[in-house]
Amino acid sequence: MSAQRVGATRAGSSVASLLRTLRFCGFCRLTPLPPGKNPPCITTRIKRVMHDAYCGFALAVTSTYLAQELIYAYQERSDLDKLARVLFLLLCHVTSIAKQVVFMTRASRVAELVKGLDDVTYNPDEAKRASLLTQRAQGASRLGKAYASTAALTCALWTIFPLLVRLGGARVTFALWIPFAYHSWPEFLVVLMYTHYVTSLVGIANTTMDAFIATVLGQCKTQLAILKMDFESLAERASERAHETGERLGAAASTLLVRCIKHHHKICDTSRELQSVFGSAVLLQFGIGGWILCMAAYKLVGLSVASLEFVSMLMFLMCILTELFLYCYYGNEVAVESAQVSEAVYGMQWVGPDGVGRDVQRALPLVLCCC
Template sequence: MEKFDWKFTIRVNIMILKIAGLWPKGTEIYKFNCYTLYSIFSLNVFINIHNFFQAVNIVFVYTDLETIATLIFMIMTELLSSFKVYCFVRNIATLKKLMVKLDKKIFQPRNDQQRDLIRPNLNSWKYIYVVFWIPVITTLVLLAIYPIMDGSVKEYRLPLSAWYPYNTKTSPSYEITYCYQIVSVWFLAITNLNMDMFSAALMMYIGTQCDILCDDLRNLSTSADGEYAKKLLDCIQHHKTIVKFATQSNNFFSDVALGQFFATTVSLALAMFELTLVAPFSSECYSLLFYAFSMTVENFLYCWFGNEVELKVSLMISF
């Protein structure tokens, strides 16, 4: 039987991570090469420096309640993204090994029936991935255009409140800074989205392996006497391998999930407060609504796929 390619389902996810500087080629980790230099440049220029300019602005606007609320909920989201990037880069060797493990024979579906069994799990990940893009892209577009839509662009208003060591109220400094903020926010949001979906993919893979193991256990009773002991030992070994895979995955995203729920809770509360201050049905209002929806979907990913794993593990234990 042709080898099943587990990574085919998440190929777009991995490609975007690679473009962002978070996925070195093949099974490699970060080395002193051009890709590592590109990663350092992109991650620092479009995430860390962008976050720094916004954070410094708190010193200048701390007396303005509306501005400080907007700054804090945006900074919380951006700091969370920086933390996720740090965790991703720190654990890249482990993540690469997990992807290699998926190609091992023990993780392969045994027959066409098992391929059909796991396909709904793979498809659900793909559907959620596509759906997740909708609120994120909508939020980013509205954020980019609302100074234009409400006419504040004439007053040299930037999409995000930030401090810069130069005058942004003159041309072309304003236009350059405007474009820099938009590129940075898009880079940060899309990177964040794909890191979350990669974590969801790991949980999805654990769930599919539980399905395969359960199917093997169901078919043990139909095995011939000479094959029963061998297949039972294979199931035990498969179970141990799944547990090890799940443990290594959990070591990666447990801290990320903690930061995710903490930062999202604070950001959502401040975003709801911000909604009471902006004009109803304005582009800024819609941007905040879609932002809140995007944050909710982010939490939903960990809850949904984590619950799926828990249910499948419970089913597996019942055997």
């Protein structure tokens, strides 16, 4: 498994495409090399240095844009309409940069988290269980593409709207501090492309970061569902194993029970590591999310329903609501599935000629307490 490409398994593939998108946007560094190990060739070393520089550039651009928004917000602090116009994006960029910093500074832990999904424990070969993993990977791919596409379309509308206004002869004011006048076309186009690049970069990367965290939570839910199936069928699988290997039924059941316990421990380790790495950023997301929704809704009510700006703001609200919904939904799924694991342990065939055996029976109360 160590020689296998990261994300090549069914479980690992669920986050592989999301990780590629984040690295393309410069929001996540390449998988760090082990301490003391140098890249195998000069080309790889150059690629790593260039990508690290690109990640630094992405952070510098997003931070600069945030600083420009802060200056604009301070300058227009007495005008509520202008303040609301900048605050919803400013706060969104704060949460995005918080997650961006986490992905960059904890790249090695993120890489280990992804590598852990390629573990053989998470990738059973049995058809029904493999089907669950395939469905999870396909669902994660659809989520990432749909979510990022919505953000990209929203940013495109934010670019088209001021362009149409400028073509109509009106003066356009961008909701950020610009150190030069942009009333002529060349300067206006420079500022327009700059805002489009940064908002699109943040929009696509921010939605992908949310999809990544939600997908890892979803993977924990899927692994708990597989574990539940393993517990429910432990007696039958032990009987099959004893028939195939010739070992005692009790010994076969004990071996399978140990595998289930190790599987449960690994799922717990994954969820704890996810909480440890991203917990503070997600907490900030929820703390600021309500404020973002209020500012966006305040701006929305003042727009014409038939305007492009209204459509773009509606799509932005959908993105923010989806962002908060993903964490709540997948977190709840993990909690519900985890509670059902102990029910599966209690509901397995404990006694009888085809039961799990006395050794396993003695261990089951302890397993129930742990699960």
